[in-house]
Amino acid sequence: MNNLNIAKIESANEPKRRTASKLGSTWREYKKHKFLFFLLFPVLIWYGVFHYGPLYGIQLAFKDFSPVKGIWGSPWVGMEYFKFLFYQSPDFARIFRNTILISCYNIIFGFPAPVILALLLNELRSAAFKKIAQSISYIPHFFSWVVLSGIIIIMLSPSEGPVNYLLKLMHIDPIYFLADTAYFRPTLVATGIWKEIGWGTIIYLAALSGVDPTLYEAARIDGANRWKQTWHITIPTILPVITIMFILSLGGILNAGFDQIFNLYSPAVYEVGDVIDTYVYRAGIQNFQFGLTTAVGLFKNIIGIILVLGTNFIVKKLGQEGVL
Structure with missing residues (x-):
């Protein structure tokens, strides 16, 4: 065998040797830190039980479930539930439209809110005032919607609420914010921002x-004012974090906020406030249509995955970092 053939064989085997060497090095690292994996076991067990275990129930979307027969014993119905949702259900089109609209409003108005607040807090000179402002903005996040909805209902009451009292002082007729279809969605968006704007700033303040600091010093030397420093330094620096958060928010676009809507809506605003999650609650919990609600949940998850992957692909094409 001549030297040329030997060189070709060694060249062909080189990737295999590098792969084997890399695997060997990785395995040695695992053995060296093997006791650290015991810290990982509770997390793996938790994910297995509460995240992957329930996937067993996905088959309910394709079965006529009977509690007596159980999941395995219930007969298959194929795509019947999906056909009913998309072609026969008189409510699903309206519910899907409401979900998309409310989620889009939350993204358009709610997503930039913590970014803007973080930028404003970052510009504060007084550290004490900054901490007080942060603490006040965080407080609503730690209350459940059951508590907050009671506060909101009292505040927006058309007869005794302080908001409508101020409107009366300005000779404006009382507004039924939670019972008027024209005001219910804006009320949802505004109260959602109020609850989560402070908590959302934590990530962006950490990025800021x-x-x-030398970038700001160089910009000041060049004559850049605070606005130009924010526009050309601050925002581009935290843009990767903003991008990742935006991708994740799009993945949950079909989660319009069950807790908030369930505690604030009423039959008077079903036309504009009834969303997929509240529909699932009524159909699954109240009417025991487990197969239908599982089909709706599976549909939501598929749409969410498509949106995350699609947005991630577009973001990478535009030169930004994605989540995958």
Whole structure:
């Protein structure tokens, strides 16, 4: 065998040797830190039981479930539930439209809100005032919608609420914010921002803390004012974080906020406030249509995965970092 053939064989085997060497090195690292994996076991068990275990129930979307027969014993019905949702259900089109609209409003108005608040807090000179402002904005996040909905109902009451009292002082007729189809969606968006804007700033303030101060010093030397520093330094620096959060928010576009809507809506605003999650609650919990609600949940998850992957692909094509 001549030297040329030997060189070709060694060249062909080189990737295999590198792969084997890499695997060997990785395995040695695993053995070296094997006791650290015991810390990972509770997380793996939790995910297995509560995230992957319930996937067993997905087959309910394709079965005529009977509690007596159980999941395995119930007969298959194929795509009947999906056909009913898309072609026969008189409510699904309206519910799907409401879900998309409310979620889009939350993204359009709610997503930029914590970014703007974080930028404003970052510009504060007084550290004490900044901490007080942060604490006040965080407080609503720690209350459940059951508590907050009671506060909101009292505040927006057309007869005794302080909001409508101020409107009366300005000679404006009382507004039924939670019973008027024209005001219910804006009320949902506004109260949702109020509850979560402070908590959402934590991620962006953490990202802002990583901005190199020398960039601002160089910008000031070049004559850049605070607005130009924010536009050309601060925002581009935290843009990867904003991008990732935007991708994740699009993945949950069909989750319009069950807790909030369930505690605030009424039959008077079903036309504009009834969403997929509230429909699933009525059909599954109240009417025991488990197969139908499982089909709706599976549909939501598929749409969410498509949106996350599609947005991630577009973002990477535009030169930004994605989540995958």
